[in-house]
Amino acid sequence: MHAVAAALANPRRQLRRLLLTAEAEAELATRLPKPWRLRAERVEDRSRFHTFLPEDSVHQGAALLVQPLPAASLDAALAASDGPVLLLDQVTDPRNVGAILRSAAAFGAAAVVMQDRHAPPETGALARAASGALEIVPVVREVNLSRVIQQLQRNGAWVLGLAGEAQRTLAEAVARDRRNVLVLGAEDSGLRRLQREHCDELVRLPISEAMESLNVSAAATVALYELARDRVA
Structure with a gap:
């Protein structure tokens, strides 16, 4: 949750896709008030995350697909x-x-x-x-x-x-x-x-x-x- 909220708030980060359960969306909104830069896709079945993430990943109902940050000097x-x-x-x-x-x-x-x-x-x-x-x-x-x-x-x-x-x-x-x-x-x-x-x-x-x-x-x-x-x- 911390990583997703920080990436959403970072204007240098290019965002591609945001997946959230209803509970995760509510929690994320308390950390980072809406509107967000990217529209969230609602996930009803948490097993859907395993389509995108490793089986043993800890995702807290939130996953964000992003581009890598630009190279730092x-x-x-x-x-x-x-x-x-x-x-x-x-x-x-x-x-x-x-x-x-x-x-x-x-x-x-x-x-x-x-x-x-x-x-x-x-x-x-x-x-x-x-x-x-x-x-x-x-x-x-x-x-x-x-x-x-x-x-x-x-x-x-x-x-x-x-x-x-x-x-x-x-x-x-x-x-x-x-x-x-x-x-x-x-x-x-x-x-x-x-x-x-x-x-x-x-x-x-x-x-x-x-x-x-x-x-x-x-x-x-x-x-x-x-x-x-x-x-x-």
């Missing part, structure tokens, strides 16, 4: 916000990417940067996990993340790569006089060599020794909170 995102930037190095699970986008929106990130390849496309699963944040946080797709790191460094940013074996914690290494960039690695293998070498510093989160690591989306949330706390302080 990193330069434009940096100009629009002084918040941190997240670089995702081959994070491929759409649910993790969606959860990261949700945290990025909550803590004022300027952009989330992913590769053209080895990154999930804009799908319903990703949008659902993002809970509306896909319409808020610019998603920038780039061919070479190492070059993006170098570009950000030339613009004065401080680039921190999250790695469990790092000596210093994020709180110790965060920059207080410039934009911070967080680089997060894949769910299984972590940061790749080139990204590690181009970061200004590798940092860790101070988690208990009882656990080896955090899920990448959980790590992103904790790290973004630390950066937001530092900015407020």
Whole structure:
């Protein structure tokens, strides 16, 4: 419901088809008052959603067919916000990417940067996990993340790569006089060599020794909170 309401409210989003049960239409109208930009089609039998969606999808009686958003520009995102930037190095699970986008929106990130390849496309699963944040946080797709790191460094940013074996914690290494960039690695293998070498510093989160690591989306949330706390302080 959050994802559908946010997409309907986003003037940059091209809408194609909206399917709603009577209950979902009433709920959506409380979140986003009518008139909407697209006329809803009433669905009496909820099993009809399985014609368009996977069998195990959680749709809450609402489904919206849309065009992907136009490609976001990193330069434009940096100009629009002084918040941190997240670089995702081959994070491929759409649910993790969606959860990261949700945290990025909550803590004022300027952009989330992913590769053209080895990154999930804009799908319903990703949008659902993002809970509306896909319409808020610019998603920038780039061919070479190492070059993006170098570009950000030339613009004065401080680039921190999250790695469990790092000596210093994020709180110790965060920059207080410039934009911070967080680089997060894949769910299984972590940061790749080139990204590690181009970061200004590798940092860790101070988690208990009882656990080896955090899920990448959980790590992103904790790290973004630390950066937001530092900015407020």
